[in-house]
Amino acid sequence: MNKQNDKNSKYKQKPDSIATYSVTDNDPATLLEYVSHVLSDHTPTKVKSMLKHNQFAVNSMPTTQFNAPLHPGDNVSINFTKSFRVFSHPRISLVYEDNDILVINKGYGLLSMSTDRIKEGTAYSIMREYVKYSDPRTKVFIVHRLDRDTSGLMMLAKTPEAKETLQHNWNNMVLNRKYVCVVEGIVDCPNGVIKSYLAENSRYEVYSTEDSNLGQLAVTRYVTLRTGNGKSLLEVELDTGRKNQIRVHMKDIGHPIVGDRKYGAASSPINRLALHAQTLRFVHPITRREMCFETPIPARFLSLVSR
Numbered sequence: 001m002n003k004q005n006d007k008n009s010k011y012k013q014k015p016d017s018i019a020t021y022s023v024t025d026n027d028p029a030t031l032l033e034y035v036s037h038v039l040s041d042h043t044p045t046k047v048k049s050m051l052k053h054n055q056f057a058v059n060s061m062p063t064t065q066f067n068a069p070l071h072p073g074d075n076v077s078i079n080f081t082k083s084f085r086v087f088s089h090p091r092i093s094l095v096y097e098d099n100d101i102l103v104i105n106k107g108y109g110l111l112s113m114s115t116d117r118i119k120e121g122t123a124y125s126i127m128r129e130y131v132k133y134s135d136p137r138t139k140v141f142i143v144h145r146l147d148r149d150t151s152g153l154m155m156l157a158k159t160p161e162a163k164e165t166l167q168h169n170w171n172n173m174v175l176n177r178k179y180v181c182v183v184e185g186i187v188d189c190p191n192g193v194i195k196s197y198l199a200e201n202s203r204y205e206v207y208s209t210e211d212s213n214l215g216q217l218a219v220t221r222y223v224t225l226r227t228g229n230g231k232s233l234l235e236v237e238l239d240t241g242r243k244n245q246i247r248v249h250m251k252d253i254g255h256p257i258v259g260d261r262k263y264g265a266a267s268s269p270i271n272r273l274a275l276h277a278q279t280l281r282f283v284h285p286i287t288r289r290e291m292c293f294e295t296p297i298p299a300r301f302l303s304l305v306s307r
Contacts, residue, residue, distance in 0.1 A: 017081040023074040031056060032066040034076060054083040060097040062086050073289065087130055092123060094130075095153065095293055100162040100286045102127055102140065103293055106154050108272045112145035127156055143167055147244065149259075152179070152277025153293055157285070165285035170241075175290070178279035179236040179246060180225070180297050182304045183255035184265060187232045190224040194249040198242045205262070206244040208252050218242040220249040228305035231258060233297070235278075246275060258304060270300045 021038055028034045035056055036047050054062045057077040058070065062084035070076065075098075077084075087094040091107035104123065106112070111122040119125070124142055131138040140156045141163035157163035166173060196208035197215030209215050219239035226233040232255065236246050247263045250256055256264035258274040281292040 016079055018077055018079050020075050020077045023070045023072055023076060025072045027070065027072075029070055030066070031058060031063065031068040031070060031076070034070055035078065038076070038078070050078070054086055055079045057084050060099070061094070073287070085133065089126055092126055095295075096291075100157065100159050101284070102131075102156045102158060103280065104154050104156070105295055106146055106151060108149050108151040111148045112154065113142050123154065124156070131158060144170070144241065146277055147247075147273075147275075149273035150179075150275045150277060151272075151298070153280040153295060154277065155280065155282070159286075162285040169285075173283045173285065174281070175283065176279060176281040176292075177238050177241070177277065179238070180276050180278045180301060181234050181236060181246060181250065182258045182274035182301050183232050183234060183250050184258055184267075185230065185232065185255045186227050187222075187224055187234070187253070187255055192222060192253075194220045194222070194253060196249070196252065198245060198248060200243070206242070206248050208248055216240070216242055218245045218249070220246060226302075226305045231305050233301060233305045247273075269304065272300075274301055274304065276301065 023034065028037055032047070032051060035051070036044065039047055048066075050056065051064055051066060054064060055078060056063065057079075058068055059075055060077065091110045093105040094102065095105055096103040104127065106123050111118060113124040114120070114122050124140065128140050131140055138158060140158055141160070143155055143157050143163055143166040146152060146154050155166075157166060196218055197210065197212050198206050198218045199209050199215035200206050217240060221237045221239065222234045224232055225235050238245065244263070247257055247260055250260075251263040259265055259268035259270065260273050260275075261268065276295070276298050278297065279292070279294045281290070283289070284291055
């Protein structure tokens with residue numbers, strides 16, 4: 001190895017030097033203003049260069065957004081040595097991370113967790129490898145899941161304490177979960193509530209029953225957002241979180257979700273199930289702060305109801 005390569009190798013192996021600061025009520029409200037204040041001994045050019053090279057993170061999320069909003073209680077980390085590692089995967093985007101939880105936007109067609117036949121390449125295994133990169137002792141835990149063919153927001157825990165708190169208090173800590181879906185046909189009532197008991201047969205198909213001894217109560221609320229091309233775009237809110245709940249309830253009212261052949265759909269024009277977990281609002285299991293995350297309605301969903 002020549003001297004230049006040896007020099008580069010040593011630079012790459014240089015450990016992180018990270019300082020973390022807590023934002024207070026009196027601090028500047030945007031990232032660039034805040035770090036410029038903290039790094040008063042750095043020139044504006046140097047601070048902007050560090051911003052450009054992902055050396056700042058807000059609540060463990062690296063960002064190059066100079067006007068990223070800050071709130072009291074937020075943590076701003078500065079890596080003086082090198083860029084923070086930025087998560088990148090074609091099927092998952094990292095929406096939020098701190099010491100206790102992860103919030104991801106899962107792509108459709110991706111299992112939330114392993115099965116008897118599939119162990120790797122799941123949302124769980126992908127995020128497990130991500131957190132272990134920084135610290136091999138770090139773990140991730142599933143606290144809820146999305147169907148393989150459903151895209152959208154999903155939360156994972158990074159500590160046993162966060163996992164247990166969320167699982168034991170799920171109905172109280174998760175304040176709101178909203179989905180969007182496109183269903184076949186024009187729904188007669190623009191909004192409504194669907195209730196039934198859901199059970200599962202030997203073929204792993206979920207179905208509605210009137211018998212409370214056979215199934216678990218499921219309550220689904222929906223509002224029509226748009227109609228077009230013989231289809232309806234709905235916003236769906238869950239009072240309960242049962243397996244395949246939205247898919248079964250849409251079938252029950254005679255409007256199966258586009259692409260859901262398992263539950264009665266006639267076609268799959270966008271080659272996927274048109275169901276997306278759009279909003280996740282919850283109380284943080286450790287800090288007890290209320291948090292809310294939203295994603296846009298998938299463009300392909302809007303194309304299905306375009307007039």
